[in-house]
Amino acid sequence: MNDRRSDYERLILPIEDRMMRCVWRIVRDPDDANDAFQEALARIWKNWSAVLRHPNPQALVLRMCINAAHDLLRRKTNRLKWLDGKEIPEDVPDLSASALQLVSDAEECAHVLQAIGSLPRNQARAILMHAVEEMPYSEIAMVMDCREATVRKHVARARTKLRSALSRLIKPSRKEEEIHA
Amino acid sequence: MLNANHDLDDVIRRSTQVDVPAEVKERMQYQLAGLRERIQQRPSNRLGDYVETWKRLLSLRVTAIAVAALAVAMALILIPTGSKANRVYAAAITQLRDAQSLEYKVVLAPYTEVSFSYLAPAYRRVKFSWGTEIRSDGSGKELVLMHLAGSYVMEEGKQSDALAESTDLVNGLKSLPKTADQFLGTKEIEGRRLTGYRILHLPEGTVSRGFRSMDLWVDAATGDPDHADIAIQEEGKPLYEMYIKEIHVGREIDRAVFAMTPPATYKAINISDVTKHTDLQGRQESLRPQIKQSDPMSVVMISVGSTYEQTRLGMQQVRSSLSKAGISPSGPPLMKYGANAEWSAGYPVPLGTSIGKPLRQDNIPSSLVASVVVKGAWGQNFDSGWGHDPGSRWASFIMWIGRQGYVPVGPPTEIWSGAETQPSNQSTEMRIAVARKN
Numbered sequence: 164m165n166d167r168r169s170d171y172e173r174l175i176l177p178i179e180d181r182m183m184r185c186v187w188r189i190v191r192d193p194d195d196a197n198d199a200f201q202e203a204l205a206r207i208w209k210n211w212s213a214v215l216r217h218p219n220p221q222a223l224v225l226r227m228c229i230n231a232a233h234d235l236l237r238r239k240t241n242r243l244k245w246l247d248g249k250e251i252p253e254d255v256p257d258l259s260a261s262a263l264q265l266v267s268d269a270e271e272c273a274h275v276l277q278a279i280g281s282l283p284r285n286q287a288r289a290i291l292m293h294a295v296e297e298m299p300y301s302e303i304a305m306v307m308d309c310r311e312a313t314v315r316k317h318v319a320r321a322r323t324k325l326r327s328a329l330s331r332l333i334k335p336s337r338k339e340e341e342i343h344a
Numbered sequence: 345m346l347n348a349n350h351d352l353d354d355v356i357r358r359s360t361q362v363d364v365p366a367e368v369k370e371r372m373q374y375q376l377a378g379l380r381e382r383i384q385q386r387p388s389n390r391l392g393d394y395v396e397t398w399k400r401l402l403s404l405r406v407t408a409i410a411v412a413a414l415a416v417a418m419a420l421i422l423i424p425t426g427s428k429a430n431r432v433y434a435a436a437i438t439q440l441r442d443a444q445s446l447e448y449k450v451v452l453a454p455y456t457e458v459s460f461s462y463l464a465p466a467y468r469r470v471k472f473s474w475g476t477e478i479r480s481d482g483s484g485k486e487l488v489l490m491h492l493a494g495s496y497v498m499e500e501g502k503q504s505d506a507l508a509e510s511t512d513l514v515n516g517l518k519s520l521p522k523t524a525d526q527f528l529g530t531k532e533i534e535g536r537r538l539t540g541y542r543i544l545h546l547p548e549g550t551v552s553r554g555f556r557s558m559d560l561w562v563d564a565a566t567g568d569p570d571h572a573d574i575a576i577q578e579e580g581k582p583l584y585e586m587y588i589k590e591i592h593v594g595r596e597i598d599r600a601v602f603a604m605t606p607p608a609t610y611k612a613i614n615i616s617d618v619t620k621h622t623d624l625q626g627r628q629e630s631l632r633p634q635i636k637q638s639d640p641m642s643v644v645m646i647s648v649g650s651t652y653e654q655t656r657l658g659m660q661q662v663r664s665s666l667s668k669a670g671i672s673p674s675g676p677p678l679m680k681y682g683a684n685a686e687w688s689a690g691y692p693v694p695l696g697t698s699i700g701k702p703l704r705q706d707n708i709p710s711s712l713v714a715s716v717v718v719k720g721a722w723g724q725n726f727d728s729g730w731g732h733d734p735g736s737r738w739a740s741f742i743m744w745i746g747r748q749g750y751v752p753v754g755p756p757t758e759i760w761s762g763a764e765t766q767p768s769n770q771s772t773e774m775r776i777a778v779a780r781k782n
Contacts, residue, residue, distance in 0.1 A: 175383075201375055211383065329352070
């Protein structure tokens with residue numbers, strides 16, 4: 164029992180916050196987050212033997228959380244077209260700067276999540292692990308069970324697609340600014 | 345490009361780096377507690393150890409000859425064990441298939457135990473730890489005894505609808521496949537050597553929907569089935585585990601336990617229209633019993649005697665202790681009927697609250713429940729379609745649950761709403777965890 168207790172304390176306890184955070188950051192809805200987290204924990208439990216044997220168990224656990232959250236995001240993205248503006252209130256009675264900023268932030272967030280939700284599975288998971296969880300390529304390769312070069316390719320392709328989808332949210336580089344000037 | 349990548353990552357990070365709201369975090373922490381408990385209760389897996397040993401050996405990149413030699417050596421260890429293991433499994437399956445009598449207990453985590461007895465050809469008894477018993481004799485009659493209330497219901501209907509039959513696993517255990525899908529290795533329990541087998545497929549209809557696996561542990565010396573762990577997961581729902589223990593095959597069972605005659609002192613309950621209810625003022629109103637998914641709850645309880653007066657005092661004691669600790673209850677008081685006429689009473693508290701002894705804190709996960717709200721003084725007698733007293737009302741409710749295609753998996757809980765000093769405004773939510781019939 165003690166060994167098994169230490170398994171949890173050794174592997175899960177130190178990353179509990181990260182697990183919760185990475186699901187919430189992707190899903191952003193209390194009920195969806197609850198479902199995604201439940202699904203993630205079910206997967207972790209189902210694959211617990213594999214987690215114990217994995218060379219980087221914590222990265223694998225985080226990957227399972229990201230996968231569960233991303234699966235839900237994909238389903239939601241397919242169901243709702245966030246870019247249609249359904250999630251963003253059209254009528255904003257409070258026109259103060261802070262209210263506009265809130266709407267603008269919500270819009271940006273919706274765009275980013277929708278764009279990630281539209282990516283192919285591996286690309287989305289690679290960019291989420293890299294950009295959101297700031298995991299190094301070597302670690303991502305380990306949990307995706309592929310070579311580091313493949314991860315880089317997934318991330319690069321994801322970036323290309325996201326750059327195109329989110330062009331208006333990304334400030335032009337200094338060089339681009341000079342050309343426009 | 346590097347800069348552009350950085351900006352893009354920055355946008356992604358900016359859009360995703362937000363703190364988890366406290367309420368969401370609470371729910372997640374509660375789920376993590378469940379995972380922690382599972383991991384701590386996880387049985388060891390010898391097969392997994394073998395696989396791990398193999399992987400390590402292969403990762404050493406020893407020569408092919410050495411690997412081949414090791415393979416032969418390992419096979420020599422595994423094959424005789426597996427071969428004997430097959431015989432042990434076959435012996436257990438034969439015992440179960442030919443069983444004239446079968447007894448076992450099911451642990452419905454975390455608090456409830458249900459004892460099952462079967463005697464050929466069709467006698468069945470299900471005894472719930474909270475004082476309810478269901479008996480059937482295969483003739484289509486079913487007797488539901490509410491021991492705490494000293495009341496009973498006699499039902500006659502189609503045998504296929506019988507609660508006793510639908511809740512038990514006799515058919516499933518009697519029709520286990522002739523070969524197991526995986527050998528799980530051996531373990532020692534109380535001086536006995538048990539061998540484990542994983543079964544991944546069962547004949548349809550023998551266990552609940554969403555069946556994932558059954559790990560059957562058999563006494564290696566006698567071939568007697570000892571216990572089994574069943575994993576069930578319906579699509580989109582969390583994994584649910586059920587533990588079967590104290591399996592006894594072919595043991596002599598006193599036929600009196602299946603008697604279809606209620607004790608002479610028990611009062612018959614006449615169940616009429618259970619969705620109609622007369623309140624204290626004699627007004628007729630429709631009840632709305634429902635099957636729903638409950639929210640997870642954290643409750644602080646103490647054990648009380650088996651009277652409503654003691655229950656009320658217990659609630660006051662918990663409320664006072666919580667108040668001293670600076671904790672406000674998050675809802676109305678509740679009581680739970682427990683085993684051996686021991687009830688519990690207490691209050692729900694915000695999830696994540698930590699309470700010390702002598703109070704007991706239970707975390708009740710979200711689950712499928714049957715629920716109905718009855719208006720009337722808490723724990724009192726009043727005439728209604730559900731029965732005259734709380735025991736009768738529970739019996740009626742359990743029968744209603746059966747008719748909806750569910751079985752109670754308990755324990756029964758009552759949530760008491762309204763002001764303590766105004767019985768006429770009090771109401772009771774009767775709530776019990778349920779599962780779909782097979």
